[in-house]
Amino acid sequence: MAGFWFTEKQTDHFGITMRVNQTLHTEQTDFQKLDMVETEEFGNMLLLDGMVMTTQVDEFVYHEMVAHPILNTHPNPEAVLVVGGGDGGVLREIMKHDKVEKAVLVDIDGKVIEYSKKYLPEIACELDNPRVEVKVDDGFMHIINSKDMYDVIMVDSTEPVGPAAPLFERGFYQGIYEALKEDGMFVAQTDNPWFKADLIQKVSRDVREIFPVTRTYIANIPTYPSGMWTFTLGSKKYDPLAVKVEEIPDLPTKYYSPELHHACFVLPKFVKALVE
Amino acid sequence: MAGFWFTEKQTDHFGITMRVNQTLHTEQTDFQKLDMVETEEFGNMLLLDGMVMTTQVDEFVYHEMVAHPILNTHPNPEAVLVVGGGDGGVLREIMKHDKVEKAVLVDIDGKVIEYSKKYLPEIACELDNPRVEVKVDDGFMHIINSKDMYDVIMVDSTEPVGPAAPLFERGFYQGIYEALKEDGMFVAQTDNPWFKADLIQKVSRDVREIFPVTRTYIANIPTYPSGMWTFTLGSKKYDPLAVKVEEIPDLPTKYYSPELHHACFVLPKFVKALVE
Structure with missing residues (x-):
């Protein structure tokens, strides 16, 4: 072969x-x-x-799990921002929500967008949706320059090395708080608890100091380190755990479901210990 | 290095x-x-x-998740059988349950027991517990020769190649049914849904044809393929989903918890589709 x-x-x-x-x-x-x-x-x-x-076979897990728990928690997510995510996978999932009027994607690297459109077409398929605005720009600076603008912000970054390193700092979460409307909420991918326990602990502490509601949830992604991935959610008002299962729409997904909306927040003991 | x-x-x-x-x-x-x-x-x-x-660092996930969901479902698991499991990890977790009067371990390969005791002492630590009986024997034959004997049977086998292949056949599950008492139940590790979807589908169907209650649950194990592992449970009477969280003891564990007892049965959509 x-x-x-x-x-x-x-x-x-x-x-x-x-x-x-x-x-x-x-x-x-x-x-x-x-x-x-x-x-x-x-x-x-x-x-x-x-x-x-991302890979064509397992991408659906990560992209669904960034987008749906938060969009099914905020009652009216009209204005959404994605920081990073140039492959378009998170945007594709966001576009399944009719309540979203406008989604802005800010990725620092236009080449990611260009080659995702070419080689990952079923992931990048909504980047040209009229409800989407794509900006090739520094996500950190975009956040700092936005005040009271977004209902929901999703941070779809690379690992905390290289260009994404500032996206794991406390100052960034403070900027997100100010970029959100008074009942806004955000979610960020926060790596895995087996090899990056310190990072998860730090991010969770930072977010808790800024947002009244802080939650961590997990998903299985085979091509990511350890196969167990965490997401940290900070919210000014709405709590994902307060959402009633029967009110969650059954969207066309392959991983996320209304039942999983709650179950994904139930953490294994050693993970729970990191975020308490 | x-x-x-x-x-x-x-x-x-x-x-x-x-x-x-x-x-x-x-x-x-x-x-x-x-x-x-x-x-x-x-x-x-x-x-x-x-x-x-198994590895010293992540073994707790697998061993806890084989033992505790089922032992916290059966109200009186006095007689327990482990098929395979010569490293002793599942037995160590079983010994945390005072209701278990006798646990029999049948592993076909005495060398696994011998070298686990030597090099994995914190996993093999309960193999000499007086409540434990260790037999170096063919687990399949032990099952076939046991009738109405056990409250709980746990199948801690290798992959369905080599000596463990018969442990994934319908005839084996029929044998387990007969080896169990009238309100008995069993659990088996059943590989991962990313690369072995066919196997999970087949096992689930076979178990459903024999046992009135069939359930599948998952856990994250970084050193196992895809990081997501499934367990299939068959029961003559008791349903793990009917157990009240507040009645589950908070055992000294690192992964399993009373809350996770229910959450681990909530499957991602593509996994749920395999077992329905």
């Missing part, structure tokens, strides 16, 4: 490895190394700085 | 890789290849036929 084996060292001592049939595109952008490859197990796969960002 | 990188190909095209500092023991037993190695990330690790069975 042609191709080669790609390995991502997820820690200094542990990694995943997969067969790559061919490299579709490789480029050092202004911000990061971008590789788009075709894998045998997971379809086309986007790598940034050698880390798996 | 000394050592080498061990890689388990979890499918033909995907695997995990980790740094091994040293090999502690390696042997072709009468049944399988046994390797005990010291890893940098996960501590000591037991491999059978090149597949990760």
Whole structure:
């Protein structure tokens, strides 16, 4: 069989490895190394700085779990901001919610958008939706310059190294608080509890100091380190745990469901201990 | 840094890789290849036929999740059988339940027991408990020769290749039904939904045809394929979903909790579709 084996060292001592049939595109952008490859197990796969960002086979988990818990909690999410997320997967899920009138996506790297449209078309499929505005810009600065503007903000960033490092700082969460309307809420991907327990602990503490409601939830993503991913949600008013299951719409999803809306917040004991 | 990188190909095209500092023991037993190695990330690790069975760092998830959901469902689990499980991890969790008067462990390979005691002492720590009887024997035959004997049976097997293959057949589940008392129940590890969807579907269907109550639940185990593991439970009478959270004891665990007892049965949509 042609191709080669790609390995991502997820820690200094542990990694995943997969067969790559061919490299579709490789480029050092202004911000990061971008590789788009075709894998045998997971379809086309986007790598940034050698880390798996998304694959055609398992992308639905991450994208659904960023978008739906928060959009099914806020009663009227008209104005939504996505920081990062240039592949368009989170936007695709947002567009399933009719209440969203306008979704702004701010990704620092236009090349991610360009090559996602080309090689991940079923992920990037809503980037040209008339309800969507795409800006190639610094998400941190966009947040700092926005006041009282958004109902919901989703932070779909890379790992806390490279261009996304400022997106895990307390100042960023304070900026998000000010960019949100008086009943706004946000969610951010916050890595995994097996290898990044310190990060989760720090982010959860920072968000708790700023937002009256702070919640952590989890999802299984096979191509992400440890397979267990956390999301941290901060809210000025609405609590995802107060939503009634029977009032959650049954959207066309493959992972998220009304029942899972509550179950995903029930954390294994060692994870719960990190965020209390 | 000394050592080498061990890689388990979890499918033909995907695997995990980790740094091994040293090999502690390696042997072709009468049944399988046994390797005990010291890893940098996960501590000591037991491999059978090149597949990760357990590691010191993440073993608690699997062992707790085999033992506690079922033992906190059956009101009087006096007689318990473990098929496989020679490392002793499931037994250690069973011994946390005072209601268990006798736990029989039947593993086909005495070498697994011997080297787990030597290199995984905190996992194997209850193998000599007076409430435990260890038999080096064929678990399939033990089941076939047992009638109306056990309250709870736990199948802690390897993957459905090699010596454990018969443990995934319908005839085995029929044998379990007959080995159980009139209100007995069993649980088996049933691999992952990302790469083994067909197996989960088949096992669930087989168990449903035999047991009036059939349930599937999941847990996150970083060193197992995809990080998401399923367990299939068959019961003649008691339903784990009927257990009241406030009646579940808060045992000394690191993953399982009374709240998780219910949440772990809420399956992602694509997994739920496999078992309905």
